[in-house]
Amino acid sequence: MEMKKLNDRKEFRKALVLFNEYEDKNSGIISDVAINQALKSFTNIEDFQGGSYIYIKYSSRIEKNCFILASLIHFYMQCGDVNRAEQIYNKSNNKTMGIYGAMMKGLIKNNMLNETINIFFKISNPDEIILILFFHACARIGTKETLNLVKKVLSNIPNCYRKNSNILTTAFDAFIKCGDLSSAELIFSNIKRNRISYGNLMNAFNRNYQPDKTLDLYNKMKIDRIKLDIICWLHLINASANIGIISICQSIFEQIPMDFIENSYIKNALIDMWGKSGCIDKAKNIFQSLTQPDTIGYTSMINSYGLNGMGIEAIKLFDKMPRELIFEETYVCVLNACSHSGLVDHARSIFFNIINKTEKIYTTMVDCLSRAFLFEEAQILINNFELHHSPSPTMLTHDRSHPRSKDIYAENDKISNELIEHGHQFDSAWITRLLDENETIASVLSGHSERLAIAWNFVANPNTKQIQITKNLRICGDCHQVTKLIAAIRQCEIIVRDANRIHHFYTNGQCSCQDYF
16 A cells, blocks of 8 residues: 555655545545555654544554554553543453554553553453563563563463564563663673673673673674674773783773774763772873863763873863863762872862752762871861762772682791791771681781782782782772782782772882872
């Protein structure tokens, strides 16, 4: 039919002109197909008056035809008239899969997701489209409750759908959105993998602090010969930044196509990556290559300076930043930079000139004052904060030691003896629990994760000149002092990225943070 061809080509107004001609010539014998196509045309141009005219004029025929009825429900849903769509749906005695599908799709469009799920459980033997719409609604809600529904429905679908790529792909998305990455991974191996599915799983791994799995996916993409787009490269760069190991960052950087390197989103992500891996000069070079840095570019560079103990440089760049580009995260990063470099006066000046101070900004300023032992001033700031929930300054937490190989513990003991020979006294102030009978201050502090990681590096490569460690907790004061000594004794540069910043421990026994941590 000519109207259908025009609709398929998205020439909806031409289709309606043709329909009007049919009406003028054949008023009494307009076919159901023509009525259905006219409704589709009005739906696509969102002409509420035109579609309503069709319903009023041909209501008796429409209500007897389930195909047109589904199109009518879809029309009202697209136009946002959910009540009218529900009235038509409730009046229909013969609810087909098409009618159910139109109703569910419309409810999803109008963000009525729980109602969508309620309809699903009224349907006997749902088809492919209905299952896809159900999983999509669950994905949009993304709660533990909907996760359980997804698992329940997926485990009970007919055998004919168990290998259906469309259903599995939507269920895969639902598992990701509901936070069940283990189930998503299981399905991932059974669906047709493409850039989108890879990208979604990469993003999920990054959000759930599993950057190593993002890098594993990249290797699988190469095996599947799937070409990465900018979004996938951004996920990879972010994963590398979270790992913070220079060799990994360099490897990923060298594989990015040259035409992508010039993309501003890629450059902003690279600034963050190099900053978090301690390569501040590389971050600076990328930033300087930006013709017109945006908010993310400036903020990433300011944060990179702050992480690497270059507070003055962070402030200088902040002062050069156009005021209209400054947002909450920019203030947080520059205040953090001041905090980690002991620049309290600069932090005060910046803080008191901020017009709209958020909880996050208050929290960062409180942290800055606390690090400078200005506890009374910090308390006044907390008391002045308008909201009831108070800021959360950094708390020191300690890793628990766990069994390692005999070689690692032997090397750790060797390092401890060297430290004692050079005058180090283990500081019990950094132990937050009672000691067991078989423990000493030295044995507990020597069991901290960074101490064991350093020992492992020397076991793996006794002559190493650089060690890089990433940990998810803030480094304790004793470990900080110890690492300065180890770097000097072993003449090995040690880079530690903790929860707050990057510490460069140099062979002269100094740290880039200048003991502000």
